[in-house]
Amino acid sequence: AKEKIAVAEARKLHIPIVAPLDTNCDPDLVDYPIPGNDDAIRSIRLFCKEMSEAILEGRELMQEEIVHADENSEEIEFVSNEEKEEMLAEIQKEITQGVE
Numbered sequence: 419a420k421e422k423i424a425v426a427e428a429r430k431l432h433i434p435i436v437a438p439l440d441t442n443c444d445p446d447l448v449d450y451p452i453p454g455n456d457d458a459i460r461s462i463r464l465f466c467k468e469m470s471e472a473i474l475e476g477r478e479l480m481q482e483e484i485v486h487a488d489e490n491s492e493e494i495e496f497v498s499n500e501e502k503e504e505m506l507a508e509i510q511k512e513i514t515q516g517v518e
Contacts, residue, residue: 438465 425447428435436450445451455461
């Protein structure tokens with residue numbers, strides 16, 4: 419009964435559902451089922467430990483990628499609308515001169 423409320427809320431908020439499931443669960447209700455005993459506290463502790471470690475590892479990798487991307491990126495130059503119009507006018511002028 420409690421699970422039905424949690425599943426309904428997750429669906430409503432478009433949150434993917436990751437859950438340990440045993441033989442008395444409907445796997446169609448879960449986006450990412452994990453076969454296992456969903457009633458034993460030791461199993462739940464193991465699942466939580468593994469998931470939290472994976473999340474922390476993923477965050478570290480993401481930070482490394484961000485730092486690496488920052489090191490390799492060039493500075494982005496922003497152009498004002500006036501500059502855009504001037505550039506377009508120059509391009510149009512070159513095009514019309516090439517046609518003549």
